Amino acid sequence: MTDKKIALVTGASRGIGAAIAVTLADDGYDIWLNYRSDHDAAQKVVEKVVACGRQCLLLPFDVADERAVEGALSPLLAAETPFILVNNAGFAQDGVMALMSHEEWRSVLNVHLDGFFLVTKLVVARMLRKRAGRIVNIVSTSGQIGVAGQVNYSAAKAGLIGATRSLAAEVARRKILVNAVAPGFIETEMTADLPVEKILPTIPLGRFGQAQEVADAVSFLCSDKATYITGQILAINGGIV
Ligand code: NAP
Secondary structure: OOOOOEEEEOOOOOHHHHHHHHHHHHOOOEEEEEEOOOHHHHHHHHHHHHHOOOOEEEEEOOOOOHHHHHHHHHHHHOOOOOOEEEEOOOOOOOOOHHHOOHHHHHHHHHHHHHHHHHHHHHHHHHHHHHOOEEEEEEOOHHHOOOOOOOHHHHHHHHHHHHHHHHHHHHHHHHOEEEEEEEEOOEOOHHHOOOOHHHHHHHOOOOOOEOHHHHHHHHHHHOOOOOOOOOOOEEEEOOOOO
16 A cells, blocks of 8 residues: 555546545545536535545546646656546436437547546556555446447446456556446436436336445445455446346
């Protein structure tokens, strides 16, 4: 483990990312908190991290923008290396494929896949030198099973599942563990407009999950209780898959 315990969480101004940031702060990590634009929401997460007795550094940048990622992270990584990286930033732009624009396809793949690549490439290079680290990618049930209207999002998350397994194999010798957490339907802004009554019968546990239930899985995968788990996809979905 690095001298100072740091966790970098992307897309952490609200929803699942915010819950992960606060949970890892409660686990004893200072937080590097990335988000794109919602400064007020990010500031509220800072207050919760500080209430856990940890420091929180705000890093607003678009994970899919190479220059922005390097500009924000390279100076920090020259001095310190996070033990944990959680690639959580993401969004969906649903629609049937026959009507999907190239931009709707590309923007979703960019955030999930390029975002993963750009951030992880910089961080894992530092982790390799330290011979320690945990990387958790937030994927989705949609990347595990087909979902109508989500061809772009499913492709992005399935791609991230493949990247998780390959990176895990690549860095295991240096004691860096790489896993993915695959949430089903979680109550956040992303799912706020979904037809709940139609969806509930498809979930064996009969309810949407909470962001905290995803955060607890991430916390476990980053803990000393998960030292022999790598390359795995942990589903948090109420039994859907
Ligand atoms: P959310 O409430 O919409 O929050 C998304 C977060 O990602 C926000 O902090 C947002 O920042 C940030 N973000 C979006 N695009 C970004 C970019 N290009 N660069 C940096 N940050 C960016 O979403 P959520 O429901 O918590 O979802 C979090 C992750 O879980 C996503 O990867 C999503 O695909 C995945 N997931 C969610 C569900 C679900 O049911 N909610 C299910 C499966 C998987 P700003 O606020 O500043 O824009």
